[in-house]
Structures are given as C-alpha cells and as structure tokens.
Amino acid sequence: INGQTYYYKIVASDSRSIGRFSPIIEASPQLAPPDNFKAVTGGESACIDLSWTSVVGATGYQIQRSSTKSDGPIFTIIAIISNTLTTNYIDKSNLINGETYYYNIAATDSRHTGRFSSIIQAKPLLAAPDNFKAVTGHESASIVLSWTSVLGATGYEIQRSSTNNDLAEFTIIATISNTLTINYIDKSNLINGQTYYYKIVAKDSQSTGRFSAIIQANAQLAPPDNFTAVTAHESASIDLSWTCVVGATGYEIQRSSTNNDEAKLTRIATISNTSTSNYIDKSDLINGQTYYYKIVASDSRSIGRFSPIIEASPQLAPPDNFKAVTG
Numbered sequence: 001i002n003g004q005t006y007y008y009k010i011v012a013s014d015s016r017s018i019g020r021f022s023p024i025i026e027a028s029p030q031l032a033p034p035d036n037f038k039a040v041t042g043g044e045s046a047c048i049d050l051s052w053t054s055v056v057g058a059t060g061y062q063i064q065r066s067s068t069k070s071d072g073p074i075f076t077i078i079a080i081i082s083n084t085l086t087t088n089y090i091d092k093s094n095l096i097n098g099e100t101y102y103y104n105i106a107a108t109d110s111r112h113t114g115r116f117s118s119i120i121q122a123k124p125l126l127a128a129p130d131n132f133k134a135v136t137g138h139e140s141a142s143i144v145l146s147w148t149s150v151l152g153a154t155g156y157e158i159q160r161s162s163t164n165n166d167l168a169e170f171t172i173i174a175t176i177s178n179t180l181t182i183n184y185i186d187k188s189n190l191i192n193g194q195t196y197y198y199k200i201v202a203k204d205s206q207s208t209g210r211f212s213a214i215i216q217a218n219a220q221l222a223p224p225d226n227f228t229a230v231t232a233h234e235s236a237s238i239d240l241s242w243t244c245v246v247g248a249t250g251y252e253i254q255r256s257s258t259n260n261d262e263a264k265l266t267r268i269a270t271i272s273n274t275s276t277s278n279y280i281d282k283s284d285l286i287n288g289q290t291y292y293y294k295i296v297a298s299d300s301r302s303i304g305r306f307s308p309i310i311e312a313s314p315q316l317a318p319p320d321n322f323k324a325v326t327g
Helices: none
Strands: 006-009 024-025 038-041 047-049 060-066 076-081 088-091 101-108 115-116 118-124 131-135 143-144 153-163 170-176 181-185 195-203 217-218 228-231 238-241 248-254 266-271 280-281 291-298 310-312
Touching: 038 118, 047 101, 047 238, 060 088, 076 088, 131 217, 143 195, 153 181, 170 181, 238 291, 248 280, 266 280
Parallel strands: none
Antiparallel strands: 006 024, 038 047, 047 088, 060 076, 060 101, 101 115, 101 118, 131 143, 143 181, 153 170, 153 195, 195 217, 228 238, 238 280, 248 266, 248 291, 291 310
16 A cells, blocks of 8 residues: 555575574555656746646645755645646746746655656746737838737747748847837838748747747738729720839739629730829720729839729710800
C-alpha cells in the first residue's frame, strides 16, 4: 500500500543450511511522479499551460510553483486537483509576463502524497494580437493593418518583409506606444503590385510577447477619384472624366451594356498620357441606351483597383443653330 512502511530482512542458504538473517531494513512504496510533465507559454497573456500523464492509483495531483531555482527554492502549492482524469492545468495566478517560473507535481491518493516530479520551467508572455489583418490601402502604395488590442500591453511593434521564406528578414516599420491604437497605415517605400508580409507583437514595460502569424497584402494604385459619366454634346457619345492618380502612368476604361452578375465589361480605351483626365466614348453607342463604365490606373509594374461602376445614356444632340426671328 502506497505510503505504508514495510520491513525486510534477508538470509542466505545452501543445500545443507540457512544462514543468519541480515539486520532489518525498511522502506515505503509511493505513488510515482507523473510522467511527461510539461510547461509551455499559455495562449493568453500571463499564463502557463501545464500537462502530464496520469498516474495509476492516484486520486488527484498537487502542483507547486517557485519563482527561483537557486539553492533551497521555496515552492508553494498553486493547485490541488481531485479529478483523477485531469491531466492539464492553466496557471494564471499572479504571473508576470517575461519572468521565469518553476514547477513540480506529485500524485496523491487518500493516504499520502507521492514523489515529486523533476522541476520544469516556462515563461508567460503577452499574447499575440488577435485578428491581425492587412488590406490594400485606399491610397496608392499603402497597406492598412488592423488588430485587436492585447490586455496588459503598453504598445506594439510591427515588422515587414518583402519575402516569406526561411531566409526572410523582417524589419521594424512601426513602434506604437499608444495602447488604444489598433490600426496602422504602412506607406513606407511600398511598390504598387508587390506583396508584403507582416507580423505584430505586443509589448509591456518588462517584455516582448509572442509574434502573430504572418499575413500578407499587396499595395496597389488607388482607383481614380471623381469618375463621372455624362451625356456628351454630340449624339451617341458619353463624356468620361476623373481625377489623376499619383504614380499612375496610364488608365484603362471598360464598358458594358448591362450591370448584373453576368455583365461583361470590355476595354474601350487604354490611355498612356498621365496628364489625361477625360475621354469621350463614341464607339458604337446607341442613343437612349444605358452604358456602364469603370476605370483603373496602371503603372509599369501593375494594374490598380477599379473604380465603382458608373452609368450614363447617350442622346441625340440638340439641333444646332436653332433660331427664331420676327416674321
């Protein structure tokens, strides 16, 4: 029985006789320490996940913790677990992110506490910001980043790379000290059409937390603003105009005679003059019919984002030189 003391003696014998008995010795069997006792940084800030393999015959477990591992560390009980099926525990009791903590565990039954495991260690860290997202910015050559704030964080660090492989080098592009900030617009030397990779980490006064998963987005030329379509002065024509896009080297205009899920917009004009901000469409238009247009800016490397679809109808022009004179 675990915890009970047993006494032993031994004697040698041969074919003719039994010798003298040894002195009596004693020992107590004990519950074995749980195997595979592990401690890892928890999913939340300021927590550590502990796990182990259950011990046959145990009715529970006792977990102890210390903040030092020097000679004579002082371990205190942080958890007494009475469910024999439990093989994990999350320690959230007054942990400080970035500090190392030391743990041991022992199995228990109704009579005694078994032998303690070897000491293991782990560090709690600030959690990685959730919902980290990167989307093409409204402006050309920009990417908008957003995330959910981390409890206990005093700031964030954002890193960027133009590659995402084993040799990728991430560099800091922003250090944010306002704990309420949950977004950032990256405009630092981005090239339209190129993919960029980002990760973010929360920080406090003592430590840097865990980095988020890597996300990606493309910087693109912005859609031309103020894209308008109006009936032109001539019959069967529509005047299109827009505001020039910084960095664009040209524009592409597309048109459709329908505007539904099956609509097919086809290119009607490619404009390479960067200063051009208008175009008169006269290509096979029918007076009275509605036409739908969208426009996109381009440069030598990429095509940007299309504008919203706009519409207009060509009409017969009013008769010229309409005059009235006294009869």
